[in-house]
Each structure stands twice: as C-alpha cells, then as structure tokens.
Amino acid sequence: MKTKYVLLIALLFLLALPMASAQIGTFKQNTCITLPQVANASYCNITAIYNPEGVASSIPINMTKSGTSFNATFCNTSLIGNYIVNGDCDTEVWAYDFQITPSGSGSSANYSFVIIVLSFVILLIGIFSRNIPTTILGGMAVTLVGLYSLINGIDVYRNTTTEWVSIILMSFGGFWMVKAGLEYLDIW
DSSP: OHHHHHHHHHHHHHHHGGGOOOEEEEEETTOOEEEEEEOSSSOEEEEEEEOTTSOBOSOOEEOEEETTEEEEEEOOOOSOEEEEEEEEETTEEEEEEEEEESSSOOOOHHHHHHHHHHHHHHHHHHHHTTOHHHHHHHHHHHHHHHHHHHHHOBTTBOSHHHHHHHHHHHHHHHHHHHHHHHHHTTOO
C-alpha cells in the first residue's frame, strides 16, 4: 500500500516538472527591472518580452555586457501578471519569466483567503451569538481587510473589480461595527 502512495507522489512530482520554468523573481508594478543573463558569449539580445496579455514589447533589446554577465533594463511593467522574456546569445536561445504584483511581493492567495475568511468568521460569530464586542472586532477586521485590498489588491489582482469588492467589504464591516457600537450604547 505504501508503494502506491510513493508512486503516486513521484508521478505528481514528474508531472509538475515540465510546468517549472526559470523565474527571476517578483517585482513591483510600474518600476524598472534589470533583466539578467549569464553566458559565455560575445553578445546577448532580448528578442521578445510578452506581457500578461501576450503582447510583445519594444523588441529587440541589446543587452549590456560585463564579463560573462549581460543585462538590460525593462520599464513597461504597468500590467499585473506574468511576463515572459525570450532571448539569444550567439547561438544559444534562452527564456525566463518574472511576476509583477501591486506590492512587489509574491503570490499570497492562501494568506489572503485565510485572512478574509477569518475576519468573516469572527464577524459572523459576533452577529449570531449577539456578542457586541466580537461583532465590533469582526466589523473592524472586515473593514481593515477591505482597506488593505483597496490599497494593495486581492492576491496579485488589482483592478476595478477588486476595488469594488474592497469598497463593499469596507461598507459591510463598517455597517456591522457601527450597528454593534450603537447597540452597546442602547441607541439602536
């Protein structure tokens, strides 16, 4: 039975290998990025940089040589997502990618999901148990999650939809926070 699990894990690992690609990192939106390449070559050029929409940007780019290191600067990083860089050095062809996020930090989908769910759980516990301090705390948490996602986006996404979701989160959390506060003061 254990060998079946070991084989299954090995198979999943082998299936994931072709999906792996060289990535130079995650960078902040609207900043310039140094694109590196190490090669024992006389020249290196970037032949294509594809943005997340699949559109190539200002090509070709001649890379600056320093020993066996080459680099170029790329500043067209207004779109959030994965950029793919293709290039060649003498007769060698290469490719890698990099990620652009609003904050410059890596994907935190699990973290964002946990924080959103946790704040709603605290709020719902306070509402259904009629516990005013817990409702106020949950309302504050949902409001702060909304404010954070308004400023930084949700995970790696930052667009009009996430702005509206953030505004709805802040409104929802603020409503329950104020309602619980007024109930505590016997005004509601």
